[in-house]
Amino acid sequence: MTNDSGLPWSAIVEPDREREFQLRKMRLHESLVEALNLKFAAGADEGASRRMFRDAVISLINRTLPGEPMSYLERMARELIDEAEGLGPLECLIRDDSITDVLVNNPQEVYVERRGVLERTPVVFADASHLLKVAQRLTARVGRRVDESNPMVDARLADGSRLNVTIPPLAIDGATISIRRFPKHPFTLSQLVERGSLTAEMAAFLEAATVSRLSFLISGGTGTGKTTLLNALAGAVPHDERIITVEDSAELRLCHPHVVRMESRMPNTEGLGSVGLRELVRNALRMRPDRLLVGEVRGAEAIDMLQAMNTGHEGSFSTIHANDARESLTRLEMMIAMGGFELPLPVIRAYIVAGIRLIIQLARWKGGARRIVRISEVVGLRNGEIHVEDVFRYQPAVSGEAGGGFQTTGHIPACLERIRGFGFDFPDEDFRPPV
Template sequence: MTAGVLDRELLDDVRARITRGGVDSAEAVRQAARDSGRVLGSTVLNELERSARAELHGAGPLQDLLEGPDVTDVLVNGPDDVWVDRGRGLERVPLSLGTAADVRALAVRLAAIGGQRLDDARPSVDARLPDGTRLHAVLAPIAPTGAAISLRVLRSRAFSLEELVASGALPGAWAGLLRALVLRRANVVISGGTGTGKTTLLAALLSLVGTGERIVTVEEARELTPDHPHVMPLATRRANVEGAGGIGLADLVRDALRMRPDRIVLGECRGAEVREVLMAMNTGHDGGFATLHANAVAVVPARLEALAALAGMPRDAVAAQAAGALDVVLHLRRERGVRFLAEIGVVRRDVGGELLVRPAARWSGQGAFETDTAAWPELVRRFGPW
């Protein structure tokens, strides 16, 4: 018999033994197999134990995909509609999760592992699994197929700039500039679409921060793992079912200011917390970083204005605060399955007081990069030589 067949027959028994306590998954599997009267080889026992751990404590049939090399995302649209992203774009995988009820049960169990509730009364959830994997799941009627699951893998280490250059994520000539931005404490926004590598680039830059500096990161769910000895991560907390106890990004940015930070990092600007970040960067907390969803450096001002409006900031106040707080925008794109740094922009105000981000350099992901005759010399003057 195969491990797959056996785990279906023995899983309930294994689960019951673990729930009663006193045994780990390996011992529970051995006891269940012995009491069932089956004689199993060591290979099948090991596979069964691993399957039991994945079913009880991990992502079940999705665990193998999450542990695959280079996998960043695992997406489930239905029982027979599973996709992965290995850095080359989404690829469908031949995996069946059973029935719509099985997918729903998996989503509910994953939410519970992450300490969250997922049911008809609360059919949408964001959670963090024990291994750091980020979970988003929705149930019917939000998901017509019964349930949809999105899993984002947390990278266990930060890539260096040299590794990013070698992978084609940025031209080698820009590595010195990025180091200079960190060394000279520029306030930097990293923009781009979903899955373009914003967190990867941010972690690489934070790894360049001096070891004597304290970095405080603020995120909805922890993703940043820079190679740095002194990182204090802060993460938001959702309100409970009574609507109490929630802690948002804006609250955490204010908390970060009181924690003696040398660098304040906002994992993603997505709402009113942008006001707190701009104020922090305007009051001596330089060398900060934030990420932002945007289509190009030129549209970053509009995105900042839209987000700041949620905090009640008028447009002219946003322009004044952002121009005084921000120095550079690094914009990432994803094309042909490759993530790369496509634009570097300089933040300024025009003669009419409007906030602008002028592209100083562009790169297509291959070949030489192009520079702007006005903005590039300004970048060199402010942060060069490198």
């Protein structure tokens, strides 16, 4: 069994042997560093130092590992170089473009997510010290430090991946590393249709709604594809419009010619210099945006986002963590109420109804499949409550797994009038329920 990089994963059935390999590698690495008077060649940028190290690796292996099979020697050489210039045991995972998450629980447990499914890998570290060194190397790459005085780091790597490192005393069983990776080329709506996330009819409706400047809220749990869908929808925004994105950790990669990206900032070691999402949203509104995209709304910035949607920035999007459309609206109400705004609940609800037109709910099924399970229209207020009607709905298979079908509900969206005003032809019959 191999991973997508062609590297062997059969060692998962022999964890003790794999750990012994890593211990042996670390001893050889220490000998190389001492012999070459280098301190962890990861920081060396000069080509000469790297060539010297690689030559020394080949020489040391030939001298100290007689009798080992060629496959063992080749792997040892490759991993020694990775230890010096890369991320040690994690390097083979980082090279694998099919992996979306790398999750290190402790020196002996490393998991990945591939195509929506978590799986344990044979990758192990020599010991807790080895894992800590790799964690420190990762944080150093982004100009951050992780130690006992600063035991938790959340940052963005150079390739856009999201990094979280936690070490003792916060991490009880030793250092942990979580790397969330994103595709180099974001999916389009057409590609999401090909993957079964929605139908061509649903994609056409969402594309028309985007061009018609309807504001969306994309809702779902962790790993359901909210950011992926937001990227795809933004691709339908006309190219003569200016988009400003605001995120806690920059994940959006829009295929659009006029985008300004902004990212919040954590406080420094003295607790100063933080810039939150709310400040960024308010600043973005001074930058002449046609549309505002908030990567994820989670606090007081909700009121500023709604103000943008209600004051000439229609067609703005955001994501929210929630299990259904009703819960997403309740969470929005709570964010505004807990943000210190002395607004009566009826006013908050009226503000939400005026700003948000569609809610798209996503879910992930057993086996890793991601689906849009509902596209709902915010119809208005009814007896003081926000009234929502489903336009499209996903009916799962009887087993509860992905494999069911999408269907219209019979609700004729009130927003069709606006969509038709932008030149799109959607007959009422398109939304009739199946016979």
